[in-house]
Amino acid sequence: MAKRIVTAVVGLPILIALLVLGGWFVYALTLALAVIGMVEYIHAINHRLPIKAGYFWPIIFSALLVTVMHFDYQLALPALFITFILTFVIEIAGRKHNAYRAMATVFGLVWVPTMLGHLQLFDAMPQGIYYLWMVFILAFVTDTFAYFVGKFFGKTSLTPEISPNKTVAGAVGGTVSTIIAMVIYGVVLKHYFAFDLPLYLYGILGFVGAIISQCGDLTASLIKRKLEIKDYGKLLPGHGGVLDRFDSIIFVLPIVYLFAQLTFSSLV
Numbered sequence: 663m664a665k666r667i668v669t670a671v672v673g674l675p676i677l678i679a680l681l682v683l684g685g686w687f688v689y690a691l692t693l694a695l696a697v698i699g700m701v702e703y704i705h706a707i708n709h710r711l712p713i714k715a716g717y718f719w720p721i722i723f724s725a726l727l728v729t730v731m732h733f734d735y736q737l738a739l740p741a742l743f744i745t746f747i748l749t750f751v752i753e754i755a756g757r758k759h760n761a762y763r764a765m766a767t768v769f770g771l772v773w774v775p776t777m778l779g780h781l782q783l784f785d786a787m788p789q790g791i792y793y794l795w796m797v798f799i800l801a802f803v804t805d806t807f808a809y810f811v812g813k814f815f816g817k818t819s820l821t822p823e824i825s826p827n828k829t830v831a832g833a834v835g836g837t838v839s840t841i842i843a844m845v846i847y848g849v850v851l852k853h854y855f856a857f858d859l860p861l862y863l864y865g866i867l868g869f870v871g872a873i874i875s876q877c878g879d880l881t882a883s884l885i886k887r888k889l890e891i892k893d894y895g896k897l898l899p900g901h902g903g904v905l906d907r908f909d910s911i912i913f914v915l916p917i918v919y920l921f922a923q924l925t926f927s928s929l930v
Contacts, residue, residue: 691782696775698895698897698903699724699775701717704720705895710888712760715763720771723749726741727776728782738776749764780919781797792851799844800867800872807832808835808836809836836876837876840868843868847864871914882906
């Protein structure tokens with residue numbers, strides 16, 4: 663716990679500063695997280711692949727996807743299709759062929775750089791920073807309150823085969839707390855930042871986002887169980903790697919971006 667607190671105290675101000683600065687700072691942050699996350703992912707899947715995956719092309723493709731999204735989000739899907747094709751072309755052209763290696767690599771390109779790449783998209787939106795903070799409120803509040811509610815009140819395990827420490831009480835507590843936090847955030851935005859959306863929308867996003875956030879956490883845990891590893895990395899003391907700390911955020915990012923696209927026009 664002490665390591666987790668120290669990492670948060672040191673890392674959180676840096677994260678906030680980069681997000682506030684925006685522009686190329688957010689791009690650099692997203693690129694770094696995506697590349698490191700992809701390295702962690704390849705290292706993880708190599709624990710089970712009979713023919714190990716290389717790092718070079720997944721890193722290049724991750725950087726390509728993040729960069730394409732930075733300049734033109736509409737080209738993200740074609741870029742993803744191209745990396746899909748190239749991944750299998752490289753697999754076919756190699757001396758040793760393994761379909762599972764190629765499929766696992768493509769999954770990683772969707773999960774890590776493509777989903778994480780949404781982090782930089784809010785910077786291009788007017789008042790996008792207010793939407794971006796929703797991502798972190800959803801992920802961090804859900805995670806924090808699910809942990810403490812589960813620790814003190816949890817008795818029934820939520821998914822014992824995936825993550826034995828997560829409980830039904832924790833899931834409910836995290837969801838309810840996030841709904842409340844999002845509504846409070848909406849009130850603050852309305853009264854102090856002239857960012858006015860109907861409060862019920864914050865409640866809906868809080869509910870959906872909390873569930874998605876926990877699914878992101880459980881997805882990362884499910885993959886780790888299948889690969890028989892404890893953590894994806896050791897970059898963040900007390901947290902593990904990028905994929906251990908940003909697992910919930912990766913899932914929440916596209917949801918909040920969609921929410922932003924659907925609600926931006928209704929801002930007063």
